[in-house]
Amino acid sequence: MGFPLLSSLIFLPILGMLIVMFLPKERHAVIKWTATIISIFPMLISFWLTWDYFFNYAGEAAMAYVEGPLNWIPILNIQYYLGADGISIPLLALTGLLSTVSLLASFNINVRVKEYFAFFLLLEAGMMGVFVALDFFLFYVFWEVMLVPMYFLIGVWGGPRKEYAAIKFFLYTLFGSIFMLVAILIMYFTSEPHSLNMLELRATGSAMPYSLQMVCFIFFFIAFAIKVPVWPFHTWLPDAHVEAPTAVSVILAGVLLKMGTYGMLRVSWPMFPEALRSLSFWVALLGAIAIIYGALVSMAQKDLKKLVAYSSVSHMGYCMLALGAISSVQAITGCMFQMVSHGLITGALFLLVGVLYDRAHTREIAAFGGLGAKLPVYSGIMVFFSMASLGLPGMSGFISEFMIFVGAFSALSKVMVGISVLGVVLGAAYMLRMVQRIFLGEFDQKRWGGLFEINIRETITVAPLMLLTLWIGIYPKPLNDLMAATLENLVNLMAR
């Protein structure tokens, strides 16, 4: 075993947090740059992992870069056990990238700078940890660790209703976590000898009696569904997104939501095949409802950020639809694609909304109009991502949606998929309405004459997202190959 790359993904941000904590409080610039530069290292490591995995491990489904298991709390058989495979690697890279990008986008934070950046790095550590943990206890710990900085980031630096949003987010997620904890405990006491090793528990789970499988599956599902969020557990999301500062919204949309779907793929799907088989239809149904419902609700929004937030609900609905199509590798691959692409696109949309908000101090769609003439570059980028979000070919959103549809069509009720496709039209409708009302039409010179164009730092933050969106959209094969073996294995596990 070589250098513990996965551990360093977790502990570098923590180290960074400590460093930031020891910096003098008033030196804002120093703190900002330190945090950003530190966060570049995990990003580079995650990129290197992607690269290395692609060339050396992508063909096999086994865990790579395994660290441990080291006994951590031996009396409970809790281990420090990390590993990565085809479904965690892309998400790690996404996390690394988005963390750096959002730190870069946080440079306009001016109150309690030190705390903000320290929390942010802690958050990054938590997210990385969730994606690499192979021990349930460890997984749970990281899952919760991430909540705390999130709570403060929303609650301290958020918008006008930040306290409400933060508490709602925290309690809601915690509510779900409790179910997860119970399910973990059930698993723990069922396994013989008692174990918390996720990979070993797959065998335990599938050997459990049907009723117990159902209970565990549903408990896990509630925990993860709240995080995704699956309709009808989604109402924390618009509040949290809208009140959170820009960078935090980016992380929320880009990474946190993925943890729910990741959890399903990593934990509950391969563990309880029987329960999964009898419930997969309902999962897909929830997904289909979320697609249509999210799109409709976001059509009715007047607040730009809320619109994007509800579009997240709709987009994560695609993931759920795909997760319901358990027999199709294509759908599951599409789900992974959608996770990555939603992270990129919605992350970028939030960044851009933040850019506009910084200048105009309002997010009301009706307040704008004709910005295309005044801010051509900004409008161009925003239109680009709107198009990506509504699934224009040549961008990642299209690839993922199409894969999901193709896969789901073969595995699920045709009518349901047919109805879900409506989401594509509705998506076009709300995105275009938004674009039209903000960028097209008459320009109000008196009110918005003072707006200025997107600056270099902001452009740098969205540029990588743009490139990746295009890359995945035009040449999705590498990403597909990266995950193919793992997903095939997963589908086989689900089909047990």
Add this chain to the structure above:
Amino acid sequence: MVEAGVGIIFWILTFVIIVSALLVVTLKNIFHSALFLILCLFAVAGIFILLHAEFLAAAQVLIYVGAVSILIIFAIMLTSNMASKKIIQTNQNALVAFFACLMFLVVTLVLINKTGVWNYSTRNLPAENILTIGKLLMTDFMLPFEVVSVLMLAAMIGAIVLAREDKA
């Protein structure tokens, strides 16, 4: 077991020591206290001789009586005003302290008394007291000896540094 002559001398010395020690701690004039301290230390040197520690007695006289006491007197003369006898030389703890010390003394004495069996030595001390000490210092106690000399040096330097007038 104490021989008669030695016994008389011992009691005299004891008397001197206790009285002068009491005066040291109670006299209002600190200068007088210092003088009684010298007397007390002399008497202790006598006790040492009684205990066959001739070299120690000599060292006691030289170092304590000769050096330390002079030093103290110097310090007294440098610092306080001897003429002002009004200064109360004891603080508000005196009463409590007195009882506490008395109790301590009682406890200690009773303890000494209660320890019934002492493991007396049968042999006598080496005859050539000074010779032996010298040998021991250069052999078995080499290291402590050196350490003590370094300590002395450090104390010296420290004293100089502390007592130096600030130029500023």
Add this chain to the structure above:
Amino acid sequence: MLYYLGLAAVLFSIGLFGVITRRNVIGILMSLELMFNAANINFVTFNKFILNDGLTGQLFAIFIVVVAAAEATVGLAIVLLLYRNWRGINTDNVSIMKW
């Protein structure tokens, strides 16, 4: 032997009393010297009556004397310093290390 020990105990108690009650720093130093002497007496006594061989007790006493001398030196230097800074050497005035 018990008398010697008794003497030491008395001397020690007196020294202790002095340390506690003296207002003057120099007075405290002098009381300390008394306590050292009490200890020395003990050492020498035990050396004479208990120790089977050698002069370890006396050697210890010698070291104590030396250390006492050093302590006196430094202590007095501190006294001088205090005097210069505070225009007085009463301990009451040095008790700034309290709440």
Add this chain to the structure above:
Amino acid sequence: MTENAYLIPLLPLFAFVMIVFFMRWNEKLSSGFSIAMILISWVMALVVLIETLGRYGEPYEAFYYITAFNNINFEIGLLVDALTAIMLMVVTTVGACVEIYSLGYMKDDPRFSRFFAYLSLFLFSMLGLVLANNFFMIFIFWELVGLTSYLLIGFWFEKKVAADAGKKAFITTRIGDLGFIVGLLIVAFYAGTFNFGGVFDKVASGVIPAGIITVAGIFLFCGAIGKSAQFPLHVWLPDAMEGPTPVSALIHAATMVAAGVYLVARIMNIFVGSAEASMVVAVIGLITSFIAATIGLVQNDIKRVLAYSTVSQLGYMIMALGLYGYDTAHGHHSAGYVAGTLHLMTHAFFKGLLFLAAGSVIHAVHTNDIQEMGGLGPKMKITSVTFMIASLSIAGIFPLSGFWSKDEIIATTLQHPVFFVFTLLIAFMTAFYMWRLCFLTFFGKPRDQHRFDHAHESPRVMTWPLAFLGFLSIFAGWVAIPWLPHGYSSFVYHGEMHHAAPNILLMLISTIVAGSGIVLAYFIYYKEKISADRLAEKFRPLYTLLYNKYYFDEIYQFLIIDPLMKFADFMWTFDARIIDGAVNGTAWLTILWSNVKLWFDTWIVDGAVNGSGWLVRQGARILRFLQSGSMQFYVLFILIIIVVTGLIKFEFIRIDIQWPVITVVFVLGVTLLGILSRLAAGKEGTAQRLEQEE
């Protein structure tokens, strides 16, 4: 050259990239580069056409990249057959003409470079669409042309109508694409491949049930309905005329809207496999064609008339293709395929020309309303002449190119009487409204003197493309003259080659019908023998209905958009009130419960805690006297403790209580002692210290 055909779309893409990133600040450079690229593409398309002719239309297929994915192939490849070659030619020709024309038309626009960038991007997508060899790729380019269409319609986005029109176009076509996607899903599921050849093999081999083929065909046709503006999704195309006129000419007349027709022709094998689907196609085409033609009769906006004419002609082509599928499914021979594709080509040329000429007129008089024009013929010779050539062509007058294609379509409908009658009726109406346009615009007296005085012929960059397209409008159809031994029909065909015998009677009928339409227009709008107003008065309800385009927009607004928005609002309220309300309600209940607990906590549990805290505080107030800072005091303290410990330890005092009690009593006692001693003397000491400090 054919093997390098992929360069044809890539060159405009290159132009787009170069303009966006490097040239956008230099208008001349960007427009010049863009035109150069499309001209090279044009030359290459020409070479490809000649090579394909040399192979007698033998298809050429190339694969560049295939990835198998859960038994479905995703691939990127080229398919060049005769249809493709001709479409390439059409697109590049019209594209080149339009770009050159735009040099003049868009001259003073602030976003000049961007216009050329968009045009290049569009040409890339369109050419890619034409060259695609599988459903997946065609869908990708399908969406991309939709995007560029959106961008170009909304090019003058400061105008709200333009922005609205762009959005409407995108969303409406997207509704069609919805069906297209479902069709693709069906194809992928049942055929397991997206490749045209592969799918057609599966269809032909009968592996796929007939019902599925019908459903798939109809769903795929939905895409064409959206893109080619067929009933009931035709409403976006007239609105799309808010875009710059060159855009209307290129995208909304000649190429993109033809993509739907191209798609139907391309996947003809599926329709051939299902008579029902073909019939749906044919009927939709006929309805569209008829509706659009009737609306076109009464419109006053020159571009809208042309737009409805486009819709109508597209319906024609679709109908012809549908009838071909229907006939072939029943084992008859039919000229429909040849007719549809031929009309696709000729229509592209003359409709492009019509729009460009109309643009030239609009450029001169700055209005779209034909009621404000009139008598412009002498002032704008080239424009008016070319416009009239195109009008003759679209009306189907011998021997212009429109005649040959239209004649073929009418020939196709011979076996279907209903279709035949309507087709002739539409041909009549087409001739009528086109010439109504001509007479009102170029002949008679000027109705708005001010605008008339202002009018002038357009610059040469605008008239030359007109002349070139005029040339094509006359001669392009000649390739299909039935007496030619190796004409169009021996080159572009589906299934087996079928050489129809020329039907002179039919040609005569169609010419007479078209001619009578022109004559009627002549009497009404030139000679004014029959008053148009009186006619309108007489048929007031019909006129109103037509003038308001059968109220399609209003019906959609009322039946679909409004309910949808209401529903969206309702969902939002539902979300905020019910779902979120449930969450918040739970929170409220929890808070209520916790308030009860809070009371309990405050007074009982916390009371205990606070009480102890209070105790500690009070104790600390006393105890702090212990911390005197006086060394001597500490020593005394230690001494006392040692003494007491000694007393107890060595049993001077016998206490028969447990050690904790002893400890407590002992500590308390010592503490009190110390405090007392401090208190006794504390004030004095403090006072002294204060004195010293002063």
